[in-house]
Amino acid sequence: MTMPNKAIVGIGISADYDYPSVEAAVRNSLEPFGGMGTFVKPSQKVLLKVNLVAPSSPPLAVTTHPEVLRAVIRLVKEVGGIAFVGDGPGVGDTETAARVSGLTEVINAEGASLLSFNDVAIYENLDNTIIKKLALTAHLKDMDVLITLPKLKTHCQMAFTGALKNQFGLIPGAAKGQFHFRFQNRASLADLMIDINRTAHTALAIMDGIVGMEGPGPSGGTPRQIGTIISGPDLAAVDTVACEIIGLSPEEVPVSMAARRANYGATRLQDIEVSGSNLEQLRIHDFKLVKAPANIMQIVPLPKFMLRWLRAQMAPKPHIKPETCIKCRRCEKGCPVSPPAITPLAPAKQQVNDKTCIRCYCCHEFCPVKAIELKKSTLAKLININKLATWASKLLGRLAAPFR
Numbered sequence: 503m504t505m506p507n508k509a510i511v512g513i514g515i516s517a518d519y520d521y522p523s524v525e526a527a528v529r530n531s532l533e534p535f536g537g538m539g540t541f542v543k544p545s546q547k548v549l550l551k552v553n554l555v556a557p558s559s560p561p562l563a564v565t566t567h568p569e570v571l572r573a574v575i576r577l578v579k580e581v582g583g584i585a586f587v588g589d590g591p592g593v594g595d596t597e598t599a600a601r602v603s604g605l606t607e608v609i610n611a612e613g614a615s616l617l618s619f620n621d622v623a624i625y626e627n628l629d630n631t632i633i634k635k636l637a638l639t640a641h642l643k644d645m646d647v648l649i650t651l652p653k654l655k656t657h658c659q660m661a662f663t664g665a666l667k668n669q670f671g672l673i674p675g676a677a678k679g680q681f682h683f684r685f686q687n688r689a690s691l692a693d694l695m696i697d698i699n700r701t702a703h704t705a706l707a708i709m710d711g712i713v714g715m716e717g718p719g720p721s722g723g724t725p726r727q728i729g730t731i732i733s734g735p736d737l738a739a740v741d742t743v744a745c746e747i748i749g750l751s752p753e754e755v756p757v758s759m760a761a762r763r764a765n766y767g768a769t770r771l772q773d774i775e776v777s778g779s780n781l782e783q784l785r786i787h788d789f790k791l792v793k794a795p796a797n798i799m800q801i802v803p804l805p806k807f808m809l810r811w812l813r814a815q816m817a818p819k820p821h822i823k824p825e826t827c828i829k830c831r832r833c834e835k836g837c838p839v840s841p842p843a844i845t846p847l848a849p850a851k852q853q854v855n856d857k858t859c860i861r862c863y864c865c866h867e868f869c870p871v872k873a874i875e876l877k878k879s880t881l882a883k884l885i886n887i888n889k890l891a892t893w894a895s896k897l898l899g900r901l902a903a904p905f906r
Contacts (some may be wrong), residue, residue, distance in 0.1 A: 509739035509768035510534050513778035514731035516712050519560075524731075525573040528708060531733035532577070534777040541706045541735070544582030546646035549617070550574055553653040553668055553710075554589035556721055557602035563715045563725035566651045568604040570710045570731070574651060575612040580803060588617035590643060590674040617641050619674040630697040631764065631838055632690065632860075638672040642702060649706045650737070654714035654744050656723055656792045662755045663720050664744050665707035665737035669698045690860045692760035693838070699737060700766065707740045708733045711747070716790040723790075730784055738767025739774045744782060746771055749791040818876035820865050822846055822853050826873035833865035833874060844874075 510532045516702030532538055542548055552571060558564035575585045587609050591599040596618040600606045609616050617640035625637045642648065652668035662665060673681070681694060709732040717723035728747065734740045738761040742752050752758040752769050762769040822833075827846055834842045843859040845852070866874045 505878065508735065508773055508775040509736040510715050510775050510777060511732060511734040511736070511739050511743045513776060513784070514782075515728050515729060515779055516731065517727075518622075519567055519569045519712060521569050521572065524567075524569045524712070524762075525576070526572065527712070527731040528573040528577065528733070531708065531731045535733075535735065537581075538577040539581040541649065542578055542581050542583040542647055542663075546583050546587050547644060548647045548649060549641060549645040550576050550578070550585060550587045550614075551648060551650045551657075551668060551671065551704075552587060552589050552605065553651065553663075553671070554591050554596065554599045554603060554605070555671075556591055557594045557599045558721065559602060560604045561725065562721075562725075563653065563655070563713045564721045565599070565603040566605070566653050566710050568608045568616045570708070570712070571605055571651060572608045572612060574649065574708055574841070575608070575614050578649075579613070583647070585612070585614040586617050586641070586645065587614050588619055588639065589671045590619035590639065591671075619672070622674060625701045627697070627701040630700060632694045632697050632736070636673075636698060636701050636704065638698065639674060642672065647706075648702055648704045649708065650704050652707065652709050653720075654709055654711035654728060654732070654748070656716055656719035656748075656790070658718050658720075658722070658792050660756050662741070662745055662750055662757075664741040665704075665709055666699055666741055666761060667695055668707075668759045669702050669704060670695055672698060673701055674745045675709050687860075688756040689760065690770075692756035693763070695757050696760045696764050700764075704737060706733065706735050709740055709744060711744060714748070716748070719791055723792075726786070726789065728784070728786065730779070736767045736774075737878075738769050742769050742771060742774060743776055747784045748786055748791070750791055816826065818826045818861075819856065820844060820854050820859065820873050821877045822850075823875060824850065824872060826871055828871055828873070830870065834868055837865060 512531040514531035516523040516527035523531050552566040560567050562589045578585045593683040600616055621640040622637040623640040623643055624635050625638055630632055650665055652664050655663050681691060711728045711730045711732055713725050714728045715723040716726040732740050732744055740765055745752055745755060759768045761767050768774050829846055831846060833844050834846060837844050839858050839860060843855045844865045866876055
């Protein structure tokens with residue numbers, strides 16, 4: 503019997519990726535919700551957002567496994583939906599990553615379509631706390647339903663990557679890198695990820711936890727047998743259950759804590775009802791976790807002064823134009839930093855605190871008279887850094903593909 507006011511998470515069990523076992527596990531995980539038909543109606547276009555971080559073969563447990571994708575595509579088609587598959591890999595391009603990861607073969611065999619997240623559209627959500635207007639893949643506009651298919655993995659930046667973090671891939675390719683420079687602490691980046699989820703309206707998460715990754719994930723860790731599919735419409739609850747299985751406290755996961763701050767889903771086990779399996783039997787007591795750095799850029803093996811320089815090149819700095827500013831202080835009141843990183847009544851050189859400004863650019867959006875400009879560095883004016891990063895990412899992906 504379902505407990506009132508509790509988020510439901512469904513569990514399916516599969517010891518390996520043998521297809522009949524995988525399909526049964528996915529079906530069982532969706533049974534508490536009435537099956538796929540609860541989320542997908544006939545003729546609806548469904549975007550299956552896989553985890554396709556880089557070109558990597560299935561046994562390495564870096565990406566969503568092809569047989570999990572196959573099962574979900576078939577269930578979508580079974581209820582009359584039209585399946586599309588996509589992601590914006592951080593390394594390489596979508597086509598290369600999908601081919602090496604074994605997804606292209608499944609997509610073609612099952613009559614689905616692969617989408618590259620090259621073009622963006624602007625999506626606005628006034629409830630967002632970090633960025634009200636987000637540039638996400640333009641394909642979202644054409645879809646009726648978004649279903650996320652994350653891989654259960656550790657993450658050297660954010661401790662854990664699961665259902666909530668998987669939507670970070672709605673930002674195309676190397677463009678995600680700019681946010682690592684803009685947001686210098688994990689909490690701010692995690693808040694952004696909740697903004698993305700809030701804006702994208704993900705209907706369902708189906709997490710591939712049959713073989714996950716432990717150690718220094720999301721791509722450099724070690725495959726670890728877990729044996730489960732974890733599903734539910736409450737993405738925070740799905741992540742909470744996954745963390746419980748591997749012995750990771752949600753308090754150690756920045757994205758889960760951002761969800762808790764935003765009251766976005768269930769992040770405490772006592773607020774969740776697990777259906778389909780005994781959670782105690784699934785727990786892994788020696789799962790190798792990672793200690794994530796407080797400053798995201800500390801994972802880059804460069805001196806701090808060089809990281810600060812890189813950030814200055816990548817992330818434009820807000821600047822108040824004195825001849826235009828009307829001193830309404832909307833920028834100050836809308837700044838998510840406490841105390842505000844922008845104070846228009848301060849002397850000119852003290853109006854923006856470069857050390858505390860998280861480069862969310864809320865001030866730029868809130869200003870009613872467009873008195874705040876985003877000043878690029880001299881290098882950024884000469885070179886399109888995002889295009890350069892995208893080119894380098896694609897080249898790296900193609901070079902690495904034969905070895906993965």
